[in-house]
Amino acid sequence: MKEAFVDKNTTLTIRDTDVPVPEAGQVLIRVVVSGTNPKDWKLPPLWPVDGTPTNQGDDLAGYIEAVGEDVMGFHKGDKVAAFHQVMKPHGSYAEYAIAPDHTTFHIPAKTSFEEAATIPLAAMTAALGLYQRLKLPLPWNPATDPLPLVVYGGATAVGAFVIKFARLSNIHPLITVAGKGSAFVETLIDREKGDTIIDYREGDEVVRAKIKEAAGGRSIHYAYDAVGEHGSHQNVDAVMTAPGEITTMFLSGDYQPPQGIVIGQTIAGSVHMSPAAGKTLEDIEFGAAFFQFIGRGLSQGWFSGHPYEVRPGGLAGLQGALQDLKAGKASAIKYVVRIGETEGVM
Structure with missing residues (x-):
């Protein structure tokens, strides 16, 4: 699959990588649209400390491709949005991404993937x-x-x-x-x-x-x-x-x-942090419940995503999007990319 990595200088590289396999409590999502966030350019100079380029994407919308053990309520083909676990591999800057099941939520047919991809990180x-x-x-x-x-x-x-x-x-x-x-x-x-x-x-x-x-x-x-x-x-x-x-x-x-x-x-x-990391279950369970609340709001029409601008070129469009975020050009808008527009994606 095609996957984009961001280095400490906010330079983007697209590579061919293997499709990941979901572990227990995780879902594999075929990404249709990835969102972007200011952290995607702010974090690379700080983490990883050795400067290794990483897939920084955390906001995604697409279809469930596979589920790991102990996952309830999600099945192959479900239309979903998700919040990828920050600072973990297999983010949304790729054809396929991994997300915890408790930060994944169903989105209705009437909600576009572009709108849905503006929601997870910022709304949470x-x-x-x-x-x-x-x-x-x-x-x-x-x-x-x-x-x-x-x-x-x-x-x-x-x-x-x-x-x-x-x-x-x-x-x-x-x-x-x-x-x-x-x-x-x-x-x-x-x-x-x-x-x-x-x-x-x-x-x-x-x-x-x-x-x-x-x-x-x-x-x-x-x-x-x-x-x-x-x-x-x-x-x-x-x-x-x-x-x-x-x-x-x-x-x-x-x-x-x-x-x-x-x-x-x-x-x-914090919705991803386990008790072993010194965090109680409070934020984890709050996130699980509130994402479902958001999904219901989209379905019933009393909640909506953020205005967005589609950057052309799929994953290649992330380079300009991150540079514009860094330059402070984004006002009242989120930049998103359609993965299918990436060169080499079938």
Whole structure:
């Protein structure tokens, strides 16, 4: 099969490799569409430490080809999307990929593979942050009183999914910070419930003042920082009331929150960590349940993926996609590739 590997300089190489075999608790998926994520260019300079090029793809949509032992609910030919286990072999930058069964979910016939491939990593990062880290009300037990939530980076894929899930949980007002993707964020929020958008390009002091104004006199105790750089931590903690909690994907190493404000990191890969790795079953089982919830939402029409752009050339198109992600060109969009467009794929 054809498989793409990314080196520490974000240079892509396509090789012929063997089709992997699923182990117990895993499924083998014939990949139709692979998504991309910022981690796909950020991680190679750091891991593996010896600089070995790796298949960095984690978001995929396609058909079940085979299942390992002890897999329930999936059969050859099922249309699925999946979250490949981060930092493990056989990722989505290939004709066939391996994924754990608990991070694989059925997608309806009406959902395109392109849309489905935008969902797994970003949506799970959003869900873990909201519900496992911030402990906010779940969609099936929604909030009954106003609950201000700052979403910094609302046009990012993670930020957009945070908004979608928060609305399902009746969390309002949503105070969203965005920039050139504000028009997209406008389609996600509910102005009638007090949601608003603040343009970070107006400057830090204006952003902080407008966040406080948007809260309508209520204290702000929760924030999801989907940016994690360019002063986002500081802008968020400046408007919060202790006790307050911020969750973010990217922690600034020298950042220290003010007294009474706690900041923690949300890593989607925690849904893959075993108890042997020092992780409890909590995130694993949450991921298993929530991915099925997402699949039901796609089927019933109350959930959707992220806007996407198909990069031509199949696996070869990943080179330009990763370079554009690195250059910060992606706003309110996910880059995806169709594996069948790869030269040499039958």
